[in-house]
Amino acid sequence: MDKIDRKLLNLLQDDASRTNAELAELVGLSPSSCLRRIRRLKESGVISHVVALLAPAKAGRGMKAFVTIELERHGEQYMRDFLERAAQETAVTQAYSVSGQTDAVLMLRLTDMDEFDALCERLFRERSNVARYYTMFVIRTAKEVTAIPL
Amino acid sequence: MDKIDRKLLNLLQDDASRTNAELAELVGLSPSSCLRRIRRLKESGVISHVVALLAPAKAGRGMKAFVTIELERHGEQYMRDFLERAAQETAVTQAYSVSGQTDAVLMLRLTDMDEFDALCERLFRERSNVARYYTMFVIRTAKEVTAIPL
DNA sequence: CGATTCTGTGCAATAAAATTGCAATCGACA
DNA sequence: TGTCGATTGCAATTTTATTGCACAGAATCG
Numbered sequence A, B: 001m002d003k004i005d006r007k008l009l010n011l012l013q014d015d016a017s018r019t020n021a022e023l024a025e026l027v028g029l030s031p032s033s034c035l036r037r038i039r040r041l042k043e044s045g046v047i048s049h050v051v052a053l054l055a056p057a058k059a060g061r062g063m064k065a066f067v068t069i070e071l072e073r074h075g076e077q078y079m080r081d082f083l084e085r086a087a088q089e090t091a092v093t094q095a096y097s098v099s100g101q102t103d104a105v106l107m108l109r110l111t112d113m114d115e116f117d118a119l120c121e122r123l124f125r126e127r128s129n130v131a132r133y134y135t136m137f138v139i140r141t142a143k144e145v146t147a148i149p150l
Numbered sequence C: 001c002g003a004t005t006c007t008g009t010g011c012a013a014t015a016a017a018a019t020t021g022c023a024a025t026c027g028a029c030a
Numbered sequence D: 001t002g003t004c005g006a007t008t009g010c011a012a013t014t015t016t017a018t019t020g021c022a023c024a025g026a027a028t029c030g
Helices: A003-014 A020-027 A031-043 A076-088 A113-125 B003-014 B020-027 B031-043 B076-088 B113-125
Strands: A047-054 A063-071 A092-098 A104-110 A130-144 B047-054 B063-071 B092-098 B104-110 B130-144
Touching: A003 A020, A003 A031, A003 A047, A003 B047, A020 A031, A031 A047, A047 B003, A063 A076, A063 A113, A063 B092, A076 A092, A076 A104, A076 A113, A076 B130, A092 B063, A104 A113, A113 A130, A130 B076, B003 B020, B003 B031, B003 B047, B020 B031, B031 B047, B063 B076, B063 B113, B076 B092, B076 B104, B076 B113, B104 B113, B113 B130
Parallel strands: none
Antiparallel strands: A047 B047, A063 A104, A063 A130, A092 A104, A092 B130, A130 B092, B063 B104, B063 B130, B092 B104
């Protein structure tokens, strides 16, 4: 993992639809060398996926929310159960167990409030182990990148 | 935006490195038709980017944290200032203003605690407008997808 | 109801891009 | 300084993307 690899990764994290020739040009390598490096980065798992990102609003899910959750009972198994149930919800795009007063954090992508209500019913109220949950609706997105700084 | 478009978007959100011929096969179209649809989806902005996703641990940023922030003074301009400063930090991958008791939420990708400490110093303590901040370190990631369900 | 337009389709030809073999070069290390 | 292993660039080859074109279906309008 040298300087060129990092440069390549930064470029690919920003826009993976560039042609290999273009990337080669940008990092100052021949196309073949460049391609071999990229392949190596994929095989080693540093690059885990190449995906298309959609504009949330145009995909009909412009509403975002964070939910912090405190569980009633705090065993490892309870946490596992809750996260598993949460992960199965399509509106849940991120689900974590965390340190601190809060036990879990969810990131939601919603179409409307009805969907939110139905989700809360299933996840937090219906025979659940949730003691308290606190919802923060996203008002403004100042930054949202998938790139990991190198 | 018909059924085939949605299918294409789901496929591309999952893996955008597939060849056009493969995608065409999967949605039951000819390669040329398929390509034209994808181009249309890009031009219309539904597909906003195509990016490489890295394995955080292998990229040296395995540590994640959420921070909720309450500001001292609550004007629009104060919020704007804070978010702008936060967004400039490379460790901050997501920055939002939110509804509720909390004013802002940050998502952090960190290499170590020293980086966290330095970030807090810059963002929360150094002549800042932050009244209180609460950090939740991610213990387990149960789900983390970029795909928007369609 | 029929003519017309518009949008989308498949096929085949073309252009562009990725991929590979190979010889040369670079750099670490003895 | 010589040797080994890894990386490079070039050029040939293969694969993939792209485009022109004619046709089919749906919607529009008189």
